[in-house]
Amino acid sequence: MPKGTNQKLKLYYLAKILLEQTDDEHGLTMPDILEELDRYEVSADRKSIYTDIEALNDIGLDVVGEKSGKYFVYHIGSRRFELAELKLLVDAIGSFKFITEKKSNALIKKLTTLASTYEATQLERQLAVQGRVKTMNESIYYTVDEIHSAISENKKISFKYMTWDTEKKLVPRKAEPYVISPWRLTWNDENYYLIAFDSESGKIKHYRVDKMDKIEILDERREGKEHFKAFDLAAYTNRAFGMFGGEGTMVTLTVKDEMVGVIIDRFGKNITIKPSKKKGWSDARVEVAVSDQFFGWIFGLGTSVKISAPASVVKAYKTEINNLLEFYK
Structure with missing residues (x-):
């Protein structure tokens, strides 16, 4: 059989073909593989492909061969990133406000190269970055x-x-x-x-x-x-609501029992929570940066959460509420 012009690259092109065109749902028969190699001007016979597939498995590529009708069908089994993991990364990149729309799209396009062409189509369907609030800082x-x-x-x-x-x-x-x-x-x-x-x-x-x-x-x-x-980075970020600075202060929040989960989600499980004097309520001790952002968060929880101590923070919150009432007169 005459040698193709890219014969030295046969193993590379075989890996490329399998990675791009196969997955758990899509495979290639031996005739398919030979035809695809021919597109890259690489000639091969079945015996050499069997040897090459063994070599690819030896270096860590998971090439699976399964009987389907009269042919064996070959496909990539496990990948460095599973499709579910890539979907998660695509969603994360699309959600990050600090990455520009242009950079988000470029990153997601790069991620699609880690999947087969069929799986890449599913990832591209998730590419809905346009219209989201994004930073404009390209640098x-x-x-x-x-x-x-x-x-x-x-x-x-x-x-x-x-x-x-x-x-x-x-x-x-x-x-x-x-x-x-x-x-x-x-x-x-x-x-x-x-x-x-x-x-x-x-x-x-x-x-x-x-x-x-x-x-x-x-x-x-x-x-x-x-x-x-x-x-303690976790404590710092929990304390600095909205990442606006302020001195850390221990505050007692009296919350309805059904709202305790909101407090734990915000501050973690290491906070102290005890039954309050009022039935159906609990007292939670948390460290916060007393600021407009903290007061805004408390205000958003309505009558389900009350600042109980210290008196200085209670007074500051009442003053803030009175200032708002005066502002809207």
Whole structure:
């Protein structure tokens, strides 16, 4: 049999054909495989294909051969990512607000290459990113990469922190750049945040990554290591509602028993919950950052949750409610 022009690439093209055109529901017979190889100008006989399939299995590709009628049908069994896992990743990428619509579509397209052409069709049907609220910062990939590099190199960073103006344009919050020591990246409430130490104020602060612009790695070493030795990221994010800062305060929330699940979902199972004096109610002790965001969350729960202590927080919440009533007169 004359050799094809791409004969040295036979094993590569065989793997490519099986990965792209087969899955648990779709297979190729030996004649099909020979025909597909011929499209790549690779000639082969059955015996050599059997040997090649064994070689592919030896290097970790799960090629399954099953009897179907008078032929054996070959297909890929398990993959690095199962279809259900890819669907989950597609949904996650589509939901992330900090990734632009353009980048989301590009990432999802790349994920489809990890499935067969038949499975890729199912993934593409899920591609409904258009119209969702997305960041407009196309450089966020590179911003995240720079932050990771700065953390790895133990360096400070500088950046412009942006905000929207009335003309719907992103403008710097202040003229001079922010200079901080980056320590952690975290995801909260559909946004990506940098947790950092601000030397000027001597405090841990956080910044939305999609609002950071013109980031630069500085020659200065990071500061604030002592603040992060016992840093509890979960506690920090639970305390900082909506990722707006504030000092941590222990607060007692009196909640209807049927609403206890809402409190546990928000603060986790390690909080203290005891029966309240009022039948059908419980008292939960939680640490929060007392802020407008916290009060807004409490307000949204209506008469099912009440701030019981400390008195200073109860008073601050009553003042906030009275200010709202006055505002709407």
